[in-house]
Amino acid sequence: MPTLKRYRLLALLAWGLSLSCAAEEFASEDTQSLDGQVQEIKSDVLGIAAELDNLEERLLYPSGTQLALFVAFEEGQDVEIDAIAVAIDGQPATHHIYSFRELEALQKGGVQRIYTGNVPTGEHELSISVSGTHDDGEDFSVSENVRFDKGVAPKALGITLAGPGLGGSGIRVGDW
Amino acid sequence: MHRTPLLATGLAFCALQATSPAHSDELKDLYFGEALYFAHQGYWFEALERLDAEVRQHEDVDEPERDSLWFHIDDAEFSLGDFELRYRMHHRAGRAIRAVLEGAVDEQVRNDAAYRLAKIHFEKGQLDDALRALTRISGTVPEGIRDDIEFLRASVYLAEGQWAEAQESFRRLEKSPDFAAFAAYNLGIAHLQAGERQLAIELLDRAGQFPAEDAAELAIRDKANLVLGTLLLESGEHLAAAPYLNRVRLDGPFSNQALLSAGWANLSVENYQRAVVPWSMLAKRELTDSATQEAKLALPYAYGRLELHGRAAIYYGQALDAFGTEIDKLAESIDSIRDGRFLTALVREEMRQDKDWVIRLRSLPEAPETYYLMALLATHEFQTGLQNYLDLADLRAKLVAWQRTFDAFDDMVAIRHDHYEPLLPAVDTRFRELDSRMRLRTEQHRILVKRRDDLLTTPRPEFLATRAEQAILAELDALEAGLGEGELSGASRVVQERIRRLRGLVAWALHTEYHARLTEFDRNLRGLDEAMAIAESQYQQYVRSRQAASHSYEGYTDPVRQLRTAVRDSLAKIDSLMNRQGHELELVAIDELVARRERLETYRDKARFALADSYDRATQAQARSALQ
Numbered sequence: 133m134p135t136l137k138r139y140r141l142l143a144l145l146a147w148g149l150s151l152s153c154a155a156e157e158f159a160s161e162d163t164q165s166l167d168g169q170v171q172e173i174k175s176d177v178l179g180i181a182a183e184l185d186n187l188e189e190r191l192l193y194p195s196g197t198q199l200a201l202f203v204a205f206e207e208g209q210d211v212e213i214d215a216i217a218v219a220i221d222g223q224p225a226t227h228h229i230y231s232f233r234e235l236e237a238l239q240k241g242g243v244q245r246i247y248t249g250n251v252p253t254g255e256h257e258l259s260i261s262v263s264g265t266h267d268d269g270e271d272f273s274v275s276e277n278v279r280f281d282k283g284v285a286p287k288a289l290g291i292t293l294a295g296p297g298l299g300g301s302g303i304r305v306g307d308w
Numbered sequence: 309m310h311r312t313p314l315l316a317t318g319l320a321f322c323a324l325q326a327t328s329p330a331h332s333d334e335l336k337d338l339y340f341g342e343a344l345y346f347a348h349q350g351y352w353f354e355a356l357e358r359l360d361a362e363v364r365q366h367e368d369v370d371e372p373e374r375d376s377l378w379f380h381i382d383d384a385e386f387s388l389g390d391f392e393l394r395y396r397m398h399h400r401a402g403r404a405i406r407a408v409l410e411g412a413v414d415e416q417v418r419n420d421a422a423y424r425l426a427k428i429h430f431e432k433g434q435l436d437d438a439l440r441a442l443t444r445i446s447g448t449v450p451e452g453i454r455d456d457i458e459f460l461r462a463s464v465y466l467a468e469g470q471w472a473e474a475q476e477s478f479r480r481l482e483k484s485p486d487f488a489a490f491a492a493y494n495l496g497i498a499h500l501q502a503g504e505r506q507l508a509i510e511l512l513d514r515a516g517q518f519p520a521e522d523a524a525e526l527a528i529r530d531k532a533n534l535v536l537g538t539l540l541l542e543s544g545e546h547l548a549a550a551p552y553l554n555r556v557r558l559d560g561p562f563s564n565q566a567l568l569s570a571g572w573a574n575l576s577v578e579n580y581q582r583a584v585v586p587w588s589m590l591a592k593r594e595l596t597d598s599a600t601q602e603a604k605l606a607l608p609y610a611y612g613r614l615e616l617h618g619r620a621a622i623y624y625g626q627a628l629d630a631f632g633t634e635i636d637k638l639a640e641s642i643d644s645i646r647d648g649r650f651l652t653a654l655v656r657e658e659m660r661q662d663k664d665w666v667i668r669l670r671s672l673p674e675a676p677e678t679y680y681l682m683a684l685l686a687t688h689e690f691q692t693g694l695q696n697y698l699d700l701a702d703l704r705a706k707l708v709a710w711q712r713t714f715d716a717f718d719d720m721v722a723i724r725h726d727h728y729e730p731l732l733p734a735v736d737t738r739f740r741e742l743d744s745r746m747r748l749r750t751e752q753h754r755i756l757v758k759r760r761d762d763l764l765t766t767p768r769p770e771f772l773a774t775r776a777e778q779a780i781l782a783e784l785d786a787l788e789a790g791l792g793e794g795e796l797s798g799a800s801r802v803v804q805e806r807i808r809r810l811r812g813l814v815a816w817a818l819h820t821e822y823h824a825r826l827t828e829f830d831r832n833l834r835g836l837d838e839a840m841a842i843a844e845s846q847y848q849q850y851v852r853s854r855q856a857a858s859h860s861y862e863g864y865t866d867p868v869r870q871l872r873t874a875v876r877d878s879l880a881k882i883d884s885l886m887n888r889q890g891h892e893l894e895l896v897a898i899d900e901l902v903a904r905r906e907r908l909e910t911y912r913d914k915a916r917f918a919l920a921d922s923y924d925r926a927t928q929a930q931a932r933s934a935l936q
Contacts, residue, residue: 166888170696171397173881174353177703180874181357184710187867191717194856202338233349242345243338253849284852288338308338 197250198286201226201258202308204243206294211239211302213264213293218247221256225249246291251282260291260303276303337362337376340384347387352395353702359388382408382417389421393428396695402428415447423457430464438464455484459491466494471502489518489525493532500539512536516555530555530562537569546576564590564599571606580613591623595630596680598907604630605911605918612922617929621922624915631912638905641680645897651890654694655701684900690893697889704882707875714872717864724861732857739854746847753840760833763826769818772825777814784811 189198201218205211212235217227226247230238238244261275280289290308335341343359346352363384366377377384389404405428408421426441442461449457462477475498481491492515500508515532518525537552550573556566567586574583587610590603608623644650684690763771773781784807791800818825 166885166892167692167696168399169881169885170700170889171399173703173878173885174395174397174699175400176874176878176881177707178353178357178360180710180871180878181353181706182361183867183871183874184713185357185361187717187864187871188713190859191720191864194859196852196856202342204335204341207334234345237345237348240344240348241335241341242348243335243341244345245342284849290338 193248193250193286195286196284197252197282199247199249199251199282200245200286200288201247201291202243202288203238203246203291203293204241205238206292206304207241211235211264211293212266213262215263216246216291216293217261218291219259220249220251222259243290251287253282253284255279255281258289258305260305262293262303274302276305278305280305280307334379336379337384340377340380340387343384343387343391347391347394350394352391353706356388356391356395356397359384359391363388382411382413385411386417386421389424393424396692396699398428398432409444416450419445419447419449419457420453423453423460426460426464430460430467435464435468439468455481455487458484459487462491462494462498466498466501469501471498474498475502489515489520489528492518493528496532497535509536509539512539513552516552526557527561530557530560530566534562534566534569537566537573541569541573541576544576546573549573558589564593564597568599568603568606571603571610575606575610575613578613580610583610584614595634596682598904601631601634601908601911605915608918608922612918612925615929617922617926621919621926624919624922628912628915628919631908631915635905635908635912638680638901638908642898642901642905645894645901648890648894650894650897651697654893655698680901680904681897684897690896693889693893693896697886697893700882700886700889704879704886707879707882710875711872711879714868714875717868721861721864721868728857728861732854735854739850742847742850746843749843750840753836756833756836760826760830763829767822767826769815769822769825772822772829773814773818777818780814781811784814 346355392401422444429438465474478495496511533555540549553570567590571587587607604627608620611620
């Protein structure tokens with residue numbers, strides 16, 4: 133039984149150091165190099181992703197016809213939305229149902245690319261519908277139609293949503 | 309549109325926060341905003357991909373001040389390092405942050421960068437470098453990271469063994485809203501390490517009564533009490549240890565260890581009845597915990613000391629059964645890991661969506677080993693390896709998906725090629741005709757414009773003659789030439805006079821109507837300008853469409869092939885790294901389980917002997933009582 137009587141002060145102290153936010157690297161050299169190689173491959177794959185994005189953009193969304201739509205929240209506005217739907221020239225283009233994390237990211241100033249596609253040069257109509265829930269639990273839905281011109285350069289439009297409850301239409305669309 | 313700097317939005321980094329100043333708070337660069345959108349969700353790969361591309365593009369532009377990222381460039385470069393750090397790319401992160409440090413940046417940004425660099429060094433165990441980076445912090449420090457810097461400095465001193473400096477730093481944090489509880493505990497530890505035992509006891513006592521509010525503070529308070537109790541217990545002050553051990557919450561993360569120590573404290577002063585209380589409680593808890601296992605043996609031992617050998621025998625019997633079951637489970641777990649099921653369970657997507665996925669692993673029936681690996685899973689060493697493994701699994705999934713994309717790209721290019729190739733020769737022939745006509749008309753238009761401009765400065769009425777007037781003037785010229793050279797006869801003179809009168813008549817019209825004609829000419833030319841602009845626009849549109857047709861399928865073969873090769877090579881590397889990293893994780897896990905099994909086997913042997921001994925003693929006691 134005496135062997136059971138082992139107090140672990142040293143272990144606890146060591147644990148204290150680590151809890152105080154410290155962290156040691158893996159001890160073995162092999163692990164060090166393995167970690168380095170993992171970092172290297174991450175860098176390589178990031179490079180591939182960048183090239184692939186570039187290729188994809190050239191192949192799928194040539195600059196002459198490219199249209200990209202972005203969603204952002206008005207600064208300082210506590211917007212609580214559930215979903216957004218976008219139509220171009222009366223045809224549904226995209227829709228999105230928001231998760232909590234996505235809403236939080238938008239509230240912190242992130243910008244969501246909601247659509248990338250192609251439209252011919254000329255005038256087009258963009259229809260945006262937003263639905264959500266008020267603080268009192270009542271559902272709401274607002275929409276906005278705007279016209280825009282697509283020139284020969286890629287077009288980026290920003291959809292800015294305001295709250296609470298998206299008073300007015302609460303949807304503002306503009307060139308970015 | 310404004311954006312919250314990522315660093316100021318509570319994405320905790322080792323329980324610390326930071327803010328980053330920037331040139332502008334209003335978001336002017338969409339793609340930076342997009343990177344932030346991913347970063348705020350913890351998608352570091354995507355955030356890095358977007359921001360890296362945007363920063364590179366910004367570096368390549370001739371006039372960077374006209375680029376929208378110019379307004380956020382400090383913040384963007386800083387965020388790049390930050391994202392790399394969070395994506396566990398310390399090599400690149402260090403470089404990015406050093407670049408910020410060496411750039412001509414705002415004092416606050418530089419201090420923030422120095423702090424982050426110090427953290428990287430600290431995380432990697434490079435304590436001298438961490439201290440050097442911390443000494444670069446001077447002047448105005450961003451409010452949001454002031455305490456974080458101090459806490460980091462104190463932690464580095466503590467790890468370096470510079471107790472006095474650590475104590476000084478921790479004292480400065482005594483009133484910090486975020487760090488006071490941790491500083492109080494660590495201050496006690498710093499004094500203990502410095503050999504100032506009595507002062508350490510007082511400080512740990514104070515830390516053990518800290519008015520904690522959240523779970524982390526409650527945990528550190530428990531830990532202070534546990535360390536203090538254990539310290540006194542080790543030095544033989546058993547009675548003094550008990551109150552501190554009793555302060556530890558029964559539902560906290562340190563409760564098992566505290567219950568075990570409380571039992572030993574009472575046993576050491578031969579207060580067996582009081583030792584039974586915490587051990588009875590502990591013996592009913594989760595058996596995978598080593599404190600519980602120890603209590604399973606300690607409890608019957610205490611009953612034995614109370615001369616309750618019958619009850620001791622029962623508990624030894626229960627311990628024996630329990631250890632046997634656990635040893636079997638451990639054997640199963642070791643086999644399960646060897647079969648690769650452990651790694652399969654770790655990379656399950658639904659598990660990783662949950663921030664408590666490590667806890668939930670325990671509920672996976674197909675991963676019994678995780679019952680025993682909670683402590684191991686929580687260690688930094690294992691976490692680093694595990695995170696690397698998970699990151700590699702994510703990268704692998706991306707690469708496999710991209711491989712399928714290449715096939716789709718190939719199909720798309722082939723379809724476009726087959727569609728356009730038969731059409732384009734005829735289109736090009738027609739275009740060449742159109743092109744030559746267009747060039748001719750453009751040249752004619754240019755001449756007319758020049759003529760109009762010349763007429764505005766040097767009036768030339770004959771240039772504005774109508775077609776009929778031009779014909780008349782030409783006929784008059786011919787008639788006059790027909791009169792011949794030399795002395796004219798009488799009739800010829802009459803004709804010449806008539807020609808002169810007629811020429812005068814035309815000249816009269818040309819001169820008197822000159823302004824009206826010039827105005828008309830200008831109006832017509834302006835109309836032509838509009839028609840020419842439309843024609844030019846259509847021409848350019850056609851040229852663009854023609855180019856787009858070619859560009860839609862030409863020039864993709866090489867890039868796709870190169871990318872395909874790069875993806876294939878990366879996949880091979882990742883597979884090899886995953887094997888190595890996975891094997892390492894499995895070995896560490898198996899070592900841990902084997903050690904646990906050996907420990908349990910020792911306990912089982914002890915329980916077996918103690919059980920026999922207890923039976924003997926119970927039988928003897930029974931015989932004695934029968935005799936009496």
